[in-house]
Amino acid sequence: MHFSPPFPLAALCLVTFAIAGCHAGSNSAPLTAAPANPPSASPAPSLRLVEAGRAAAVIVLPEKPMASVRYAADELAAHVAKSTGATLMIVSESAVTDDADVRIYLGDTRAARAVGIEAAQLPLETFRLLQRGNALFVAGRDGTGDPLDRDTSAGTLFGVYEWLERAVGVRWLWPGELGTFVPQHATLTAAPIDVTIQPRFFQRYVRPGLGWKSNNPALGFTAKAAEEYARVQTVFLRRQRMGRSERIAYGHAFTDWWSKYGREHPEWFQLVNGKRGPTTENARYAMCVSNPGLHAEIVAHWRAAGGATRPGMSLINVVENDILGQCECPQCRAWDGPTPADVNKYYAPNFKVYGAPFVSDRYARFTLAVQQLAARENPNAVAVQYAYFNYFQAPTSGVKLNENVLIGFCPSAGWYPRLDDEHAWYKAQWQGWRDTGARLFFRPNYFLDGYSMPFIFAHQFADDFQHHARNGMVATDFDALTGQWSIQGPNLYLLMRLHVTPDADPDAILAEYYAGFGAAAPQVKAYYDYWERYTMDNRKLTMDVFYDRVAIRWRTWAKVPHRIFPAAAFAPADALLAKAAAAVAHDPECSARVAFLQTGLQHAKLCCAVATKLTLSDPASTAEGGREALRELLAFRRAHEREWFANLNHNAWVEDLSWKLAHETQQPAEYYP
Structure with a gap:
């Protein structure tokens, strides 16, 4: 007898996602999945959940719903309201009346069991989406515990997120309200569906990076901002289906x-x-x-x-x-x-x-x-x-x-x-271990890299991840999120989405991200394409600088950012974002998202300016010489910290090890002058 992994090795998911971009105002479902169950003899018609801004459906819960199912209902109702302006009532199954409109049953309801959905018999974290008659069923294998805990099986919650992506076009671009992209629909329908979906990997883990500590706390978040950042990032990671079915x-x-x-x-x-x-x-x-x-x-x-x-x-x-x-x-x-x-x-x-x-x-x-x-x-x-x-x-x-x-x-x-031959070599090492017959999980430190710089390696990373997914990867453990959501958006969005859709075209995934900027999508794509070309074209420079300056990629990046990203490199990027801002000048939400990118770019420039004066790699650096540049950087961080453009505590940790700092920065962030 051998151990049977939680998901069969030959087909680790019952249904593989294939997600394409969504556009505001579209009522189509842009992604498809092969049905895991035979379709009904006569497919049901589409259900109208919201019509002309009026709720035409109710959300129905079991009599004693688990916390994760109740949370799933709140998430569904909140996103539908943001899309349509209509509030779907949440009721218990016993409160449903005969004259109720369309019903969205969540979790292990009597009605779900009556149509053959035995949620408790599904594998952990697995869910089924089924339309039958005038009802939509979203039911998964649910466990007790905090809905946001990665050890809580939250099949129904994952099913809600899947449905929101399909039917509404929701995308979570980065943590927080601004990063939540919800297309507007006056009328919202649910297309016929019958699929059962199981996560591809038995552990999907990106370490949250919430424990960074610095001896110079004034460089990081204020205490309340750090607490709030942790909350919004935790919500975001769960929306990206981070979790595990094996502890x-x-x-x-x-x-x-x-x-x-x-x-x-x-x-x-x-x-x-x-x-x-x-x-x-x-x-x-x-x-x-x-x-x-x-x-x-x-x-x-x-x-x-x-x-x-x-x-x-x-x-x-x-x-x-x-x-x-x-x-x-x-x-x-x-x-x-x-x-x-x-x-x-x-x-x-x-x-x-x-x-x-x-x-x-x-x-x-x-x-x-x-x-x-x-x-x-x-x-x-x-x-x-x-x-x-x-x-x-x-x-x-x-x-x-x-x-x-x-x-x-x-x-x-x-x-x-990596250089091309180096990249091929690293993939060959994976394949060599796979050829031994062992199972593999991806446990890199690569996302500790990049500091606060526009260091974009999205496509090379996607190639690595997808190679591993095709060749025996059963789980992940990425160490760790540095939270550079504004300046490194494509890297991080691909990191999240490839966990859900590992076989999708990386450019289609990135198109989802850019669609969140509305009419500025082409300019935002050009902006990040510029930085990805710059990063790839300067591979040798990056390696040489770190070698020459005795800097470490994951912990002392702040010694050298100005050597890899000199002032002249930022001018084309500024121009591209200015064009993006002009393209959405009359769209407040998309304009705010472009401003979010501009905040990250300005922050990168300020970090380079401080590094020029305070780097430990230059014996001539003095705390006094960098005082004004540092003051400007810290004032900027205080003004923008609650925009969640970066995990400032990680920045502080790296800078603590990279810069010659005065005693002022050892004060709590709240009291730094």
């Missing part, structure tokens, strides 16, 4: 094992220069992954936590500590495969993996050994490991794994934008 836990598994077991079992730990354990006191250490005693102890921990009797996926975390694999013992070396000829080709010489031993095969064999040992007690045992550091590249020895080995593909280099 998998992983991460560096052995960080405290030396203190617990080092004295009694030093043989479980790395052997380096003839010594077991950390090379210096309190240093990080790797494990001796070939040691059978280590394998047995890992399984003993799993057994003690109930793993041997756990139904479904019984996960064993064997993710190595956050350090290179470096055990030099003969047994670990015997498990290694041949070193690839290009092992260092795509690593910078100052990168810690450059020149390190190639140890992917030993980690593949380690993970398999633990999984097979645990499988003697529970055939559903699943061992999770990262492909990381000097065990990131695909194994070369022909080692074969199985679907109960789950590999988190975690590149520690390969930042976008």
Whole structure:
């Protein structure tokens, strides 16, 4: 017996979305999905939910709806009201009268069961949309818990979001009211439908990035703004169907094992220069992954936590500590495969993996050994490991794994934008791991990149994501949102939408985004196309600057933005946004969205101006020399922070590590003069 994943590997969703752009005022459903259930012999006619601005339908809930179903009703009613001006009443099933108009049944109602929808029998997070007679049914597998919690199965809520996209043309472009694109409809109809939809990936996770802390808090959000930003972003992520149907836990598994077991079992730990354990006191250490005693102890921990009797996926975390694999013992070396000829080709010489031993095969064999040992007690045992550091590249020895080995593909280099051959190489590493027979989840740090700059790599990222989705990707874990919603919109919109529609044309997805700017859509597209060309054309410059300035892509970007984006680069972008603003001068909502982009662009320029004066990469920088530029930046942030154009706490974290700052910025943001 083998573990059966929550979604069949050959067809991870019952229905795959195929979403195209929507336009304000359109009453058509721009996306289609193949029916998972046989259509009725005589399809029902379209239902009128709102007619000439008057409600012609009611939303019907079970007598005791779960919190997520009640929330789904509120979301449906609010979006329909924003589109049509009509308020759909929300009633319980027992309150429905015979003369009621069209009914929209949400959740596990008696009426849903009467037409054959057994919501409780659906897989987690799955939903069915069905029109029958004068009723539209939106019913999914729902669980108890907070509707916004990623561990709450919210099938009905996801069904509401799917229907709003199809029938109303709603798109959520970025967090907050301004980012909610709702086309206007005087009359709103529901077309005949019968589909069952299950998320493609059993975990869809973009880490929210709400925990950034800085020693200079004045650079970030005020406390109340941070709280509100967290709320609107959480709502936004749920609207993008972030969640999971399996509660998998992983991460560096052995960080405290030396203190617990080092004295009694030093043989479980790395052997380096003839010594077991950390090379210096309190240093990080790797494990001796070939040691059978280590394998047995890992399984003993799993057994003690109930793993041997756990139904479904019984996960064993064997993710190595956050350090290179470096055990030099003969047994670990015997498990290694041949070193690839290009092992260092795509690593910078100052990168810690450059020149390190190639140890992917030993980690593949380690993970398999633990999984097979645990499988003697529970055939559903699943061992999770990262492909990381000097065990990131695909194994070369022909080692074969199985679907109960789950590999988190975690590149520690390969930042976008990549050179073409480099991009192909990284995809080949994924394919190599997939060819072992393991299942894979995408666990990159790539969206930590870019700081507050117009750093657009949308199409290259989409190519990566879709390659992985076509080749065995079963889950995601992106670390993490930096919240640069205004300046990096296409990157982030594709990141969200590809989780829902992984097979869609990236340009069709981006057309959804640009449609939110109304008549300015062509100019906004040209604006972001300009920045994407600029980013791609300056790949070598970006790599050289970070190497030369000893800056780190995910944490000290603020040392170097002015070197990659000099003042002259911003002039064409300003002109394009000015044209966009003129195109929607008489459209308040679209005008506000263009202004949102202008806010992000101005913020980027201000950040560059401060970096020029305060960068730690320039010994001549002084806090006094950058005081005026910094004051202007902070005043701008206070004036615009509640527009949610960026996660300012992330900006502050990066700047804290990149700039020479005076003591004033250590004050709470509320009190900075």
